[in-house]
Amino acid sequence: MTVEAVPAPLPEATIAAVTELARAASHSDGVAPLNEATRLDLATGGAGGIHLLQYDGEALAGYAHLDPDGSAELVVAPNARRQGVGTALGQALLAEAGESLRIWAHGRLPGADELAARLGLEPARELFFLARDASTAVPLPEVVLAPAYELRTFVPGQDDKAWLAVNARAFATHPEQGSWTQADLDERLGQEWFDPAAFFLAVERGSGRLGGYHWTKVEDGVGEVYVVGVDPSHQGTGLGKALTLAGLHHLHGKGLDRIVLYVDGTNTAARRLYESLGFTTAALDVQYAPATSG
Numbered sequence: 001m002t003v004e005a006v007p008a009p010l011p012e013a014t015i016a017a018v019t020e021l022a023r024a025a026s027h028s029d030g031v032a033p034l035n036e037a038t039r040l041d042l043a044t045g046g047a048g049g050i051h052l053l054q055y056d057g058e059a060l061a062g063y064a065h066l067d068p069d070g071s072a073e074l075v076v077a078p079n080a081r082r083q084g085v086g087t088a089l090g091q092a093l094l095a096e097a098g099e100s101l102r103i104w105a106h107g108r109l110p111g112a113d114e115l116a117a118r119l120g121l122e123p124a125r126e127l128f129f130l131a132r133d134a135s136t137a138v139p140l141p142e143v144v145l146a147p148a149y150e151l152r153t154f155v156p157g158q159d160d161k162a163w164l165a166v167n168a169r170a171f172a173t174h175p176e177q178g179s180w181t182q183a184d185l186d187e188r189l190g191q192e193w194f195d196p197a198a199f200f201l202a203v204e205r206g207s208g209r210l211g212g213y214h215w216t217k218v219e220d221g222v223g224e225v226y227v228v229g230v231d232p233s234h235q236g237t238g239l240g241k242a243l244t245l246a247g248l249h250h251l252h253g254k255g256l257d258r259i260v261l262y263v264d265g266t267n268t269a270a271r272r273l274y275e276s277l278g279f280t281t282a283a284l285d286v287q288y289a290p291a292t293s294g
């Protein structure tokens with residue numbers, strides 16, 4: 001079995017085979033193996049990623065995706081495991097990305113640590129997956145927004161530039177979020193799940209300047225705190241809590257019991273905010289990088 005690098009855009013039949021492989025793995029493992037960025041690149045081919053495929057005869061045994069920044073995902077078909085497919089795909093990713101490689105293990109499933117060690121990789125980043133179930137969590141407090149702000153929702157084409165600027169400042173140290181461009185924003189505004197009425201902005205009365213935002217998402221019947229950001233000059237004043245609550249009330253108000261979110265393990269401020277609002281840890285994603293010498 002050899003690993004084949006296929007340039008984007010992938011043929012429709014290949015996209016279908018990768019999608020089926022990911023579905024089978026998700027059903028078997030209880031966690032999706034491919035994240036939004038990979039799913040978007042599979043569908044549009046616009047992000048410049050590399051697609052690695054490994055066949056066993058006619059059957060697709062494994063798939064890996066490599067982003068230009070070195071972030072990667074790897075999934076082996078449930079019926080092709082423990083046959084060296086993961087090792088071969090991991091070695092191919094290392095050959096392409098070298099020291100910049102960062103492979104995700106969503107759910108840190110059995111075997112992920114062992115495969116990473118075999119490839120000379122070690123855990124480099126933890127991403128917590130939190131959940132809040134309205135039926136069991138403490139009731140949400142009401143939104144308390146400082147009088148200096150007013151709450152409205154995102155207007156595509158009008159708020160893009162201001163949002164990109166606040167997002168870049170709020171996530172200046174984040175590995176992915178802070179570098180979003182208009183193209184990244186447009187790609188998501190074009191998704192079926194996008195709803196401008198579910199994208200909350202806090203703007204300063206008078207100046208209209210954007211202080212912060214809470215972009216919510218609903219996919220497969222589950223609500224998500226997709227991204228919350230407060231401009232650094234407005235942080236520490238209650239705006240993040242007010243915006244988070246506005247989105248939570250909106251999602252629960254749509255009858256969604258379960259709300260989820262992703263937050264980096266190092267993000268103390270955000271984790272404390274979400275835990276104060278009834279979120280608890282439901283899973284953990286780990287990203288592996290080449291082991292540091294010494």
Ligand SMILES: CC(=O)SCCNC(=O)CCNC(=O)[C@H](O)C(C)(C)COP(=O)(O)OP(=O)(O)OC[C@H]1O[C@@H](n2cnc3c(N)ncnc32)[C@H](O)[C@@H]1OP(=O)(O)O
Pocket residue numbers: 170171225226227228229230231234235236237238239240241242261262263264267268269270272273276
């Ligand atoms: C799902 C996601 O989007 S995860 C990513 C979240 N966004 C980011 O990390 C972007 C950069 N950070 C930010 O934009 C902000 O710091 C946020 C959104 C995390 C918090 O926004 P702020 O407006 O500063 O929060 P706010 O003032 O409302 O504080 C709410 C609670 O958050 C927690 N919190 C806020 N800042 C801190 C901090 N520096 N240290 C510890 N806890 C903090 C506290 O529990 C606080 O409640 P308290 O003040 O009663 O103790």
Ligand SMILES: N[C@@H](CS)C(=O)N[C@H]1[C@@H](O[C@@H]2[C@H](O)[C@H](O)[C@@H](O)[C@H](O)[C@H]2O)O[C@H](CO)[C@@H](O)[C@@H]1O
Pocket residue numbers: 034035036037104127174176177217224225226227228261262263264
């Ligand atoms: N809270 C956000 C912005 S800081 C966050 O941490 N996002 C992560 C997260 O993204 C999720 C992932 O792409 C899921 O597949 C998708 O269904 C969710 O809607 C996304 O929020 O995980 C990514 C790694 O897998 C990471 O790159 C994002 O920054």
